[in-house]
Amino acid sequence: MAKTKIAVLTGGGDAPGLNAVIYALTRSCKRNMDCELIGYKFGYRGLYHNDFMPLTMESTTGILHKGGTILYSSNKDNLFNYALEENGQIVKKDVSDIAVENMKKEGVDVLVVLGGDGTLTSARDFARKGVNVVGIPKTIDNDLVCTEQTFGFDSAVNIVAENLGRLHTTTESHHRVMVVEVMGRSAGWLALQSGIAGSADVILIPEIPYSLDKVVEKIYERDARGKYFTIIVVTEGAIEKGGAAVVGKMVADSPDPVRFGGIAAKIAMDLEKLVVHEIRSCALGHIQRGGDTSAFDRVLSVRYGVAAADLIRAKKFGNMVCFREGRMDYVSLEDVISGVCAGKSKNVDPHGELVRVAKDLGITFGD
Numbered sequence: 168m169a170k171t172k173i174a175v176l177t178g179g180g181d182a183p184g185l186n187a188v189i190y191a192l193t194r195s196c197k198r199n200m201d202c203e204l205i206g207y208k209f210g211y212r213g214l215y216h217n218d219f220m221p222l223t224m225e226s227t228t229g230i231l232h233k234g235g236t237i238l239y240s241s242n243k244d245n246l247f248n249y250a251l252e253e254n255g256q257i258v259k260k261d262v263s264d265i266a267v268e269n270m271k272k273e274g275v276d277v278l279v280v281l282g283g284d285g286t287l288t289s290a291r292d293f294a295r296k297g298v299n300v301v302g303i304p305k306t307i308d309n310d311l312v313c314t315e316q317t318f319g320f321d322s323a324v325n326i327v328a329e330n331l332g333r334l335h336t337t338t339e340s341h342h343r344v345m346v347v348e349v350m351g352r353s354a355g356w357l358a359l360q361s362g363i364a365g366s367a368d369v370i371l372i373p374e375i376p377y378s379l380d381k382v383v384e385k386i387y388e389r390d391a392r393g394k395y396f397t398i399i400v401v402t403e404g405a406i407e408k409g410g411a412a413v414v415g416k417m418v419a420d421s422p423d424p425v426r427f428g429g430i431a432a433k434i435a436m437d438l439e440k441l442v443v444h445e446i447r448s449c450a451l452g453h454i455q456r457g458g459d460t461s462a463f464d465r466v467l468s469v470r471y472g473v474a475a476a477d478l479i480r481a482k483k484f485g486n487m488v489c490f491r492e493g494r495m496d497y498v499s500l501e502d503v504i505s506g507v508c509a510g511k512s513k514n515v516d517p518h519g520e521l522v523r524v525a526k527d528l529g530i531t532f533g534d
């Protein structure tokens with residue numbers, strides 16, 4: 168039987184654990200089947216330009232713990248609506264057929280796609296074109312449907328919780344209020360879990376619109392208890408009651424061009440008018456996605472990688488590996504993208520157990 172050629176790409180914003188998935192996928196495939204692996208660089212852009220590198224035991228050694236992705240990534244390149252320059256003008260074109268041709272030329276049998284909703288939507292579209300696709304979900308936001316936890320999330324929670332510890336000591340020294348902005352887009356998972364782990368006093372998440380009056384109440388309630396400092400954790404996409412999310416910038420060509428940013432600074436400015444305390448704000452930014460992968464995520468990622476290798480061997484294409492009820496499983500990419508599992512994105516339940524736990528600890532959500 169002919170060797171199976173497997174191509175891998177990582178798309179969208181990076182997340183700790185991508186390298187661990189590549190490490191495990193390479194090893195599991197090599198160990199269990201006659202195959203060759205390549206990795207396209209910079210996500211779908213590499214597929215379009217036929218720019219790839221070999222993935223071997225040697226080229227993937229020592230990467231299990233490392234954040235980032237040895238294949239590089241891009242969150243701009245949707246080959247079904249790709250920006251090209253023609254006669255000095257930028258035009259959008261469907262260049263997916265070129266990508267399919269490139270795979271045919273290289274003899275690629277299977278395409279493994281690691282990415283978030285945008286990247287996986289294209290994966291679904293390539294599957295519709297007859298490509299043998301296996302998807303693997305990734306995001307530090309943990310907002311992807313059909314899987315209970317994405318790798319990268321736990322690493323980010325740990326980074327935020329650790330930094331909240333650092334901010335605690337300086338905030339307490341100065342009797343200040345510190346507003347800490349964390350990633351997560353329109354999902355509050357990262358703020359909620361890191362806020363609980365990092366002893367935040369206030370957690371503001373997109374799922375629970377907040378009112379600043381409630382935040383002020385909390386600050387003075389703490390003062391009355393002799394706690395003259397307050398730590399507020401806010402998701403970048405959080406919304407004040409009757410208000411709108413704060414957009415930091417727009418990234419042209421990105422499937423989802425909105426980049427949130429600036430809400431912590433805005434809250435700090437608004438709060439300064441309402442309390443006597445000195446306020447500072449801090450946006451943790453891309454620090455949350457950097458550095459080594461947490462031990463939990465390393466284990467979760469290698470499980471995703473091996474489960475993807477299993478799907479390839481079983482020829483179960485057009486599917487995404489997922490993590491359900493404590494075990495690895497798979498679900499069709501069609502279901503993931505159409506929102507059959509539980510809508511288009513997975514959000515915090517404002518009446519769920521985790522929010523209740525936080526409230527019982529005395530954490531305020533501003534509602």
Ligand code: F6P
Nearest residue numbers: 180242306307308350351352427
């Ligand atoms: O989706 C992951 C994420 O890190 C979000 O939490 C954040 O809003 C966004 O990506 C940042 O994207 P970029 O890397 O383009 O700045």
